[in-house]
Amino acid sequence: MARSPHSASPARWAAVILPPLCLGGFLAWSAGLLTPASISPSHFMQRFHNAGAPNTGFRRAHAKGMCVTGWFDPSPEGRALSHAGVFKGEHLPVIGRFSLAPPLPYLPDNPNIARSLALQIRTPSGDDWRMALVDMPLQSMRDIADAYAFFKAARLDPVTHKPDPEAVKAYAAQRPWLNTAFEQAKAHQQPSDLTNDTYNSLDSFILTNDAGKKTAVRWAVQAKEPFRPAEGSGANDGNYLFKRLVQTLDERPLSWDIVATIAREGDPVNDPSQPWNDADQKVTVGTVTFTKAYSEDENPCGPMVFDPTILPEGISVSQDPLLALRASVYMKSYATRSAEHKTPSMVTPNDVANPTLTSDEKGQ
Amino acid sequence: MSLPQNTGKAAPFPRLSIMLHWIMAALILVMLFVGLFMAHISSIHYAGLFTLHRTVGFLLLLLVVIRLINRFTNRTPPLPADLPSPMKLAAHLSHILLYGFMFALPLVGWAMLSAGGYPITLWGGCHIPPLMGFHPHLWGALRCLHSLLAYGLILLILAHIGAALLHGVIRRDGVMGSMLGR
Numbered sequence: 450m451a452r453s454p455h456s457a458s459p460a461r462w463a464a465v466i467l468p469p470l471c472l473g474g475f476l477a478w479s480a481g482l483l484t485p486a487s488i489s490p491s492h493f494m495q496r497f498h499n500a501g502a503p504n505t506g507f508r509r510a511h512a513k514g515m516c517v518t519g520w521f522d523p524s525p526e527g528r529a530l531s532h533a534g535v536f537k538g539e540h541l542p543v544i545g546r547f548s549l550a551p552p553l554p555y556l557p558d559n560p561n562i563a564r565s566l567a568l569q570i571r572t573p574s575g576d577d578w579r580m581a582l583v584d585m586p587l588q589s590m591r592d593i594a595d596a597y598a599f600f601k602a603a604r605l606d607p608v609t610h611k612p613d614p615e616a617v618k619a620y621a622a623q624r625p626w627l628n629t630a631f632e633q634a635k636a637h638q639q640p641s642d643l644t645n646d647t648y649n650s651l652d653s654f655i656l657t658n659d660a661g662k663k664t665a666v667r668w669a670v671q672a673k674e675p676f677r678p679a680e681g682s683g684a685n686d687g688n689y690l691f692k693r694l695v696q697t698l699d700e701r702p703l704s705w706d707i708v709a710t711i712a713r714e715g716d717p718v719n720d721p722s723q724p725w726n727d728a729d730q731k732v733t734v735g736t737v738t739f740t741k742a743y744s745e746d747e748n749p750c751g752p753m754v755f756d757p758t759i760l761p762e763g764i765s766v767s768q769d770p771l772l773a774l775r776a777s778v779y780m781k782s783y784a785t786r787s788a789e790h791k792t793p794s795m796v797t798p799n800d801v802a803n804p805t806l807t808s809d810e811k812g813q
Numbered sequence: 814m815s816l817p818q819n820t821g822k823a824a825p826f827p828r829l830s831i832m833l834h835w836i837m838a839a840l841i842l843v844m845l846f847v848g849l850f851m852a853h854i855s856s857i858h859y860a861g862l863f864t865l866h867r868t869v870g871f872l873l874l875l876l877v878v879i880r881l882i883n884r885f886t887n888r889t890p891p892l893p894a895d896l897p898s899p900m901k902l903a904a905h906l907s908h909i910l911l912y913g914f915m916f917a918l919p920l921v922g923w924a925m926l927s928a929g930g931y932p933i934t935l936w937g938g939c940h941i942p943p944l945m946g947f948h949p950h951l952w953g954a955l956r957c958l959h960s961l962l963a964y965g966l967i968l969l970i971l972a973h974i975g976a977a978l979l980h981g982v983i984r985r986d987g988v989m990g991s992m993l994g995r
């Protein structure tokens with residue numbers, strides 16, 4: 450017969466209760482609940498929120514943007530580096546998204562903001578190559594701890610609605626390993642437009658070819674349009690960068706070369722904050738050509754995620770810690786914003802249909 | 814045919830059921846630890862953990878199907894006759910819930926990545942076809958559901974372990990032994 454619970458000793462009851470309690474404790478610990486100092490994607494969401502990201506359905510970074518569509522045509526040189534289906538020689542459809550880097554979806558265009566481009570290239574057989582690139586020369590963080598501190602320094606002061614310049618200075622001063630990155634950012638000459646800007650992956654990737662040879666590369670999506678400096682190009686229209694891109698696309702297609710910089714012995718592959726040797730070989734693996742613009746409210750590029758770790762067989766991530774971080778943080782941002790009610794984007798379908806520059810109160 | 818003896822001792826489960834139970838228990842614990850870690854602690858191991866999570870997740874989906882077939886085609890030892898009926902009800906209900914959550918979790922994982930437009934690749938490069946097209950709102954909802962189901966499964970498992978130990982240590986009615994092959 451079964452024993453009556455009333456006759457059981459406290460030790461027996463402990464043997465019943467403690468094992469599940471311990472397991473629960475271990476599970477809580479693996480979720481970071483018992484280690485308040487651990488950094489999680491939710492903590493990053495909080496920092497983006499403090500840096501001005503609203504909770505109205507926009508990306509937590511690079512929030513203001515516009516979609517474009519077009520084509521990718523690979524070069525034979527790409528095929529020699531990677532056996533990815535995207536380099537087999539087919540003319541492939543591309544979705545792109547031009548954006549401004551800050552987490553502010555209603556930021557008026559102005560010449561001083563970092564700009565970005567995201568791409569998705571797909572083959573009919575299901576290969577999917579996503580990229581997210583910015584027009585900065587080097588990354589101003591080298592690992593997860595830097596990234597977490599960086600976005601803390603980006604916090605908007607509740608009174609001035611601007612980041613505290615002292616916090617940004619302190620971030621740089623405490624990190625001598627970022628000196629080169631900040632110097633190059635300062636020396637970087639911003640071009641007049643989105644159309645003649647060059648966008649960089651900063652993080653590196655590993656290409657594998659048919660023979661199994663691996664090559665570490667950094668990507669640049671390099672402008673073919675002539676450089677003109679940004680100075681004095683600001684128009685009195687909060688969407689002038691995007692509208693001028695639409696105007697050009699209404700006249701003619703716009704192309705960029707996708708250029709791989711090949712790492713040599715000694716180039717810091719896993720640290721996007723450090724420069725590579727200037728003499729590194731550069732290989733154009735193909736050309737993207739955009740033909741049409743859309744507001745992100747009327748194109749799948751708006752809701753989708755350009756996670757740079759979504760890669761076809763033949764391209765893989767390097768050991769760069771920031772790529773691992775980006776995969777998880779982009780997923781968190783993507784899940785959060787997808788469950789929100791989205792307000793209209795600043796570049797509206799009407800701006801794309803009728804891209805005449807007007808002086809509006811949002812302009813500079 | 815012999816009727817189950819009303820000795821208060823439960824008969825053991827069939828071999829296959831015992832094997833499935835313990836293999837799946839170990840894999841589910843791995844999945845819970847990996848899932849919680851990757852979703853809540855930013856680390857350089859994200860890509861590797863995520864690939865492991867997808868691969869073991871699909872393996873578990875396969876195993877739960879086999880297990881459900883086994884459950885309905887194979888004998889399950891009855892609970893001791895002297896178990897109070899509220900406890901019997903709790904046992905049956907919690908087992909139905911455990912099966913439901915074990916089946917729903919990987920299925921929701923598959924559906925949510927499909928809805929989010931993520932390609933689903935397993936360890937070794939095997940591609941899993943999407944369950945549906947691109948539905949960003951559904952992705953957001955299903956991602957949330959995946960977490961809720963996982964937390965629910967954790968509570969069920971903790972209660973399940975507590976109940977098994979209650980049978981084994983306090984009541985000593987042979988129910989725990991029936992899953993240990995004794």
Ligand code: HEM
Pocket residue numbers: 493507508509510511514546547548565566567581582583588596649650651652721753754755771774775778779782783786
């Ligand atoms: C190499 C460095 C980086 C580059 C080139 C880069 C570039 C980009 C670009 C272009 C986008 C916009 C994608 C789109 O249009 O959908 C983006 C989005 C985003 N970035 Fe980065 N990024 C970098 C590093 C980081 C880091 C370190 C973090 C923070 C941990 C971060 C957080 C985000 C977030 C949260 C989004 C929004 C994701 C979404 O909801 O779709 N980025 N990034």
Ligand code: HEM
Pocket residue numbers: 777780781841844845846847848849851852866867870871873915918919920922923926933959960963964
């Ligand atoms: C029995 C099977 C599974 C279990 C027990 C499980 C468990 C978990 C747990 C505990 C989490 C963390 C939830 C949170 O705290 O937010 C999680 C997250 C996740 N799971 Fe699963 N899962 C299973 C199957 C799958 C499958 C089959 C897939 C996909 C094919 C999947 C994809 C994911 C993804 C994408 C996340 C989110 C990761 C992140 O937020 O960075 N899961 N899972």
